Amino acid sequence: MKLMNTLLATSTLALSAGAASAIDLTMVSWGGAYQHSQLKAYAEPYMAEHPDVNIIWDESSAEAVAKLRAMNEAGNISWDLVDVTVSDSIRLCDEGLAKEIDFDEALAPAPDGTPASEDFGSTLVNDCFIPQIVYSTTFGYRTDLVGDTPPTTVCDVFDLEKYPGKRALQKRPIDNVEWALYCDGVAKDEIYDVLGTEEGQARAFAKLDTIKDQVVWWSAGAETPQLLADGEVVMGSTFNGRLFSAIAEQNQPIAMLWDMQSYDIDGWIVPAGLAAEREAVVMDFLKFATDTQRLADQAKYISYGPARASSAPLVGKHADLGIEMAPHMPTDPANAGNPHFYDYGWWADNRDDLDAKFQAWLAQ
């Protein structure tokens, strides 16, 4: 009986605690330094202004599509705002799992009055996706393992004679096949035409074959910095912010190779089917978190470029180190000499096919 009473008492306590008047928003992101920058630049200032809103983080962006599908089937949407890559946002938008946004109405205009849709410009790629940052997947190399002539082009990754040793590449075809074709002599603006043919794909895999036994395949962004710090690999691709952190914050002997960096955009989607009053709070937060100043603030904590044109002049110094952040942005003119623009439309149509071919090639 005593046991029963204790159980009842604890459950009542737990229930009453859950029914407090404050609203809990669950935001889904990628964890690590990136989520930390969102916490510092958006969430903490917002919670300071709105003490009744409490933001909880869930580091589940990697499986956002699968989980949102399951939530939709179960009729129980427990996420309020989800940080996804463009390609995931296209899938979620097509399946009706993400809410369509009227950008000029939902988002704040630039300080000079330019409407949001113009300020975000080409980073607005579909009707559901609210961009935050431009990042790139690019290479870093060990300065002490490359001799006196550090690599200058992405094709040095494919040059085992000049730079012997292991390389880290992401375990997916995206970016890797483009780099392979580029280094096999295909002009930059013809890469996707060549990749559209069977022979072109075979050519890309043949180029990758030349370094296959020297490649360490990674799937989490933190792996390449770890491998570089260990000296396990001579060079490796990862997100530029991860390399910035290893170089500037952890003082590792690593340098950036910006040639053919592959631009991508990361942003929010609002899950479809939230209750009306919840959605109102989410939209209010979204307006705040994507305004010009907030996006510029985020760049104090991580070296990703703000998605708004009006934020770029406001990018300042690193919050702890006090170094200028602008030269570390992938969009900085010094770094953007020869970038690669990843074709979302092409990949949306061909991804499943090339993923299967890539997996088969890996297993050979």
Add this chain to the structure above:
Amino acid sequence: MSIARPEIPTPSLMGFTLPIMAIAGAFTGYVVGTAHGTPVPGVVIGIVVAVALGYVLAQFVPDRRIGRLGTAALAGITGMALVGTSGLIAGILIGLVLSWFAYWLSSGDYRASVPVYATAGDVLWHNSFKFVCGLIFFFLIAPIVVVLPLSFNAENFFTFTPKMLALDPEGYSLKHYRDFFTNSDWQGALWNSIRIAPVATLLSVSFGTLAAIGLSQSHVPFRRAIMAILISPMIVPLIISAAGMYFFYSRIGLQGTYWGVVLAHAALGIPFVIITVTATLVGFDRSLTRAAANMGAGPIRTFFKVQMPLILPGVISGALFAFITSFDEVVVVLFVGSAGQKTLPWQMFTGLREQISPTILAVAAILVAFSIILLTTVEILRRRSERLRGMSPS
């Protein structure tokens, strides 16, 4: 040694001790050589050094203490000269092991723990068995032991830095432990685990014990079928239970709540309690409950005063398993929980995937220490209670 053992003939130096020393040397040389990227020269040097060592110790140094300390000192100095502080430690260890091995072989000590009538085959079998047991123990423990020093790394990577290998105090730091105790994510996760695991354990133990007692009654129909259903969470792949629970709990509004996670973990813990309690019930004498009833005790009183104390060891070990199941569980909580119920294993999982931070190693070290303390305490309590009841610990 009051009984005189028959004289064991000293084994042949050339035909026995030195060949085996050569094998041991080759193995050691291979390990050391691989660490420096030169396995083949390592093997050759290892064989030469080990054979010379075996010959010198067996022929000229009868005093074991001098022989072993001398070898260790020599090997340590060589290691120090070649590599540095880490070479000193490795050298001393290798010297101690190899010199012990040389005396163990050359003096015939390897026969000491087998009966005198054992054949050469028996002796070989006995010692290989011991060796394999030692190897298994090593493979179980080594991954855990590696984690402990890495958790004191001053860098933010899973790497033995040169400073750490040189035993430089600057290479070590407590910052990952500090991060664990000050970071609100980790503290929130710890607090959630502490709130969930004991309640889930309590539920598992209550229901599991009752189910085990009920199922041990011979008159219950379909005992085997019911038992199989209750045990199924242990057998069905976790991901299937998790997906099922996710959809079921979503319908009834338990998904993403504290009680949802507690109930899910209780369901996972119940099979462990049923199995351990059923095992102790096999040795329980039913006539004791009849005797209690004969003396006027009701079923509830009989249970708490007679049956419960006797099956307590089973209940406690079941509770321990249930607790650890809940405390270690990551798959089900990822489905059934929401971000508000993020437990320690969940936090470790996302931490490993998104950001390889040694804070995870600090947490792992703390959990290892915690598990050792928990298991030791339970074992001490169990022995004490058995001693108090006049039973010998079995």
